Amino acid sequence: MKKILILLSFVIVISVKAQVGINTTIPTATLHVVGTTTLPSGGGTVNLLNQNFDAAYAVTHSSNTTSGCASPATVNGWERTTTGNANANCTTCTGGWLFIYSDESGCDQNSTASINFTSAPTSTTVTISFDYRYNYFTGSAESFRAYLWNNTTNAIVGANLVGVLSSDANTSFSGTRTVVAGNSYSLRFEYLGTFDYGASIDNVLVTETSAPTGGSYSFRLEDGTQASGKVMTSDANGNGYWATPTGGSGTDSQTLSLVGSTLSISNGNSVTLPSGSGSYTFTNGLTLTGSTARLGGTLTQGTALNLDNYDLTFSSNTAAAFPGQIIYQGTNRVIMDTDFSNNYINFGTDAFIDSDDGTTFVDTGSTTFTKDFVAGFDSGGSGGTAIAMGSIEYFVDGTNELFFEGSGFNPMSDETSSFGNTLGKSNRRWGAVYATNGVITTSDMNLKTNVKPLSYGLNELLKLNTITYNWKNYKLGNTSIPVEKQEKKIGFSAQQLLEVLPEVVQTHSWIPANENGDYKQIKNKHLGVNYSDIIPVTVKAIQEQQTQIEDLKKEIAELKALVKALQK
Structure with missing residues (x-):
């Protein structure tokens, strides 16, 4: 009789409480599961050091000795720069980079820049890459090298990344090194120069591949229907199981249909589009007539064509497609006039083809050539036309001869x-x-001035x-x-x-x-x-x-x- 009373009491408690908690003593639902889910990680590339010196950077020297150096470019050892010097800058140095220079008579530099890993490695192999240049001038005391340093044991790791150089090098390094997980490391760049050119470093990157980790979950149901991408559902009686979402492959597809001016979405709402027909004028040069959109209206705002890696091409299958010109014209003058019939571009209203076009001349090798004008430049007056070019200008000609016609060839100012x-x-x-x-x-x-007898x-x-x-x-x-x-x-x-x-x-x-x-x-x-x-x-x-x-x-x-x- 006593056992029957205890069982009856247990049934009464369950029927009253009607809530079960797992990892919680205060369930708030019929079945309340509390836990932390950590999704698995497949591993991948982890940056231990990523420095391109584009932002402000304070150089740490493990050693830095200078003597006999006076100019600002040589007194600081290694330093971040955005200009450097053409004799020491690496080809891939952009934005900012690390730089050292000793091109000054009597200037001695013995400096080693130390760049610490921002994170300690968790594996035993790291991949190291950086761009560098060392420009050797003369002498026997000048050199450059790069190596990996174990800060924990105060020792160099393996062989030099870049061996001791005594000749010009403008390239990059990429390789791997074996390390101790958890130890602290740094990359070090050593320069010794006496009245030498200098060196530069940029785009320093150290990575490792992390190991994959499994996940931990607060809930798991294995009923034979489980699979990747499935969701939990139920039948009409509330029996739960895993099923593929509607639409398949973990996505829910929707169907759009247009009837008249009504846009309908399957299993959803509908949108009523504005009705009407005729000509619609869009801003910034686009015009819609009926169902045809045309380019050719007035621009109403600043417009840029971003080509990126693509070309903008005007083409046709007929020879008569471009009988005239493509003209860029301002209020009072023509900015550029492209004359396809003469393979000629005019810059300026009066930049016409010279009357010498088509005539011949003889070079210094007694070979006859024909003058063929391809571009004209004019400022709108009889003089003062100027052509502005880039930082380094050069002309290229097939016979390597440049002819000049005029009464003088002068610099702009008296030197x-x-x-x-x-x-x-x-x-x-x-x-x-x-x-x-x-x-x-x-x-x-x-x-x-300062005239004295010889x-x-x-x-x-x-x-x-x-x-x-x-x-x-x-x-x-x-x-x-x-x-x-x-x-x-x-x-x-x-x-x-x-x-x-x-x-x-x-x-x-x-x-x-x-x-x-x-x-x-x-x-x-x-x-x-x-x-x-x-x-x-x-x-x-x-x-x-x-x-x-x-x-x-x-x-x-x-x-x-x-x-x-x-x-x-």
């Missing part, structure tokens, strides 16, 4: 410095210059070694000229002149730093000699020698008079 408006550079030299009346160099005393003369001239020579790797275009067919050259050694007459040797050049008129000085890869500056030394030497001759003549005359007196 008073030695390195301003120049024809050629130390590494862009002309092979020969031909002139009828020689080369005139300005020598007006009204333009000179200290060089016969003594320095006697120290000079005169030489004959031929050029190495002498080429005309793609043709290599052998030594036996070259003209023998005579001259001096620039290295020896640098010791005797350093003023006549050009070791550095001033080049444009930007398009604002600023210049910067760079070291020449090859030494140049201003031969005309040797003339004053030669004149001074002749003058000194003439003084010696006059003294000797006077002394000889005195000796002759003495001999005659003794003979008497």
